Amino acid sequence: TRQVRWAGLIFFIVLHVVALIGTPLYIYYRGVTAGEVALFLGMCAATGLSITIGYHRLYAHTAFKASPVVQFFVLLFGAATFEESALKWASQHRQHHRFTDTLHDPYGVNQGFWHAHIGWIMFWRHRTNYNNVKDLRRSRLVAWQHDHHAWWSVGGGVVLPMAIAWWVGHPVGGFIMAVCLRIIVVLHSSFFINSWAHTFGTRPYDGGNSARDNWIAALLTNGEGFHNFHHRFPNHYLEALRVLRLGQDRAVPGKGAATVAPPR
Secondary structure, eight states, X not given: OBOOOHHHHHHHHHHHHHHXXXXXXXXXXXXXXXXXXXXXXXXXXXXXXXXXXXXXXXXXXXXXXXXXXXXXXXXXHHHTTTXXXXXXXXXXXXXXXXXXXXTTOTTOGGGOHHIIIIIHHHSXXXXXXXXXXXXXXXXXXXXXXXXTHHHHHHIXXXXXXXXXXXXXXXXXXXXXXXXIIHHHHHHHHHHHHHTGGGTSSBOSSOTTSSOOBOHHHHHHTTTTTBHHHHHHSTTOSOSOGGXXXXXXXXXXXXXXXXXXXXXX
């Protein structure tokens, strides 16, 4: 149902104001240290990978298995992106794959580029079908993170980077960059898969849906931008054949379907 989600909208506005205005002002007046840069980049890497490898490949598509220790860190840093719990994220993503480009697609680009990018979060309330993630709910760790995801988000996304920033002596810079700027960088990088990678690029594997292979999106999301391959082989652990040079993009003329199967 269409509904302005005021709490999320205000949260996003504050994040963008602090990050986009605060960062250049802070660097201009205070400068930036190697520790602050390392903390920012480290949090970007940890949280970004926890979404692409963890929430997406591990949970939404069960493309591989991971130890409880790995899962804990994936759930911690995944929650630190403020993209909800792994259970809810996986449920919505599975629905996206099942109903791609239809009205049942929660972030279908057929409803517009900006709807797919961020409008579906800010101006729509979706009913999550947890029946499609019963397999994940059986994990006590995943279930616990879902039931208490707000604490995981604040702990991993704010308390942890702020504790490190305080330790290195730059709490203000840590808040502006390792918390606010990092969150919007990782969020928009993830959102680009829903919008940019469903609008611009090539469709060498499947011309039947809007998902596209796009190098720009791939660079921002650890390879996830090879999205046409992913929609053709959603449960495969590879981002694309070309990433590891294990195959070639060869499409059947006029059909847009791959002639080579992904390696196993």
